[in-house]
Amino acid sequence: MRVGVPIFLFLAAAGFHTALTASLESAEKEDTFVGLEQLSNLQKRDQEEFEAAQMSEAVQDENTEEENDTLEEGMNRDGNVEADQHESESDEDVDCMRQKREHLEANVEEADETTNLTEVE
Template identity: 95%
Template structure:
């Protein structure tokens, strides 16, 4: 029995060592697997974030283009409206000038008639 106790203790320690080693290797594999899965998930998240970021940038670019087009259209409309108003103002000015010419011509004609009437009614003095 003296020989059996040390053998028994040796076998128990060897078994305990084997079980402990297997447990540690299993834990390491789980950690490595967890890290790999974590990296894959992180990579997927990064890809998704990058895609969303690019989509947001494209959306902003489209909105900027639309805003620029709207501004250009508004500027063209304002220029066109300004040109129409200027044309209307010019035509109004032309009408005013024409009306003034007619009035002046009428006044000149009236003054000439008045001069003729005055000249006919008053005797001429020899000069």
């Protein structure tokens, strides 16, 4: 019986060691799996945030382009209005000059007629 007790204790210790090792390996595998799952979830979240940021930037770029187009159209429209005003001022100047010339020509003709009448008398 004295030989049986140490053998029994050795087998019990070996069995306990095997069970403990298997339990630790199982827990380690679970931790690794949970860690990978968490890492995967973080990567998915990061990817979604990255895509959302890109979409936001694209929308901002479109809005900026639209604002620039609107400003350019406004500037072109203002330039066209100024050009139209300038053209209308030029047309008014031409009309005014034409009227002055016609008036001067009429005065010259009257002066010529008056001169002709005085000469005839």
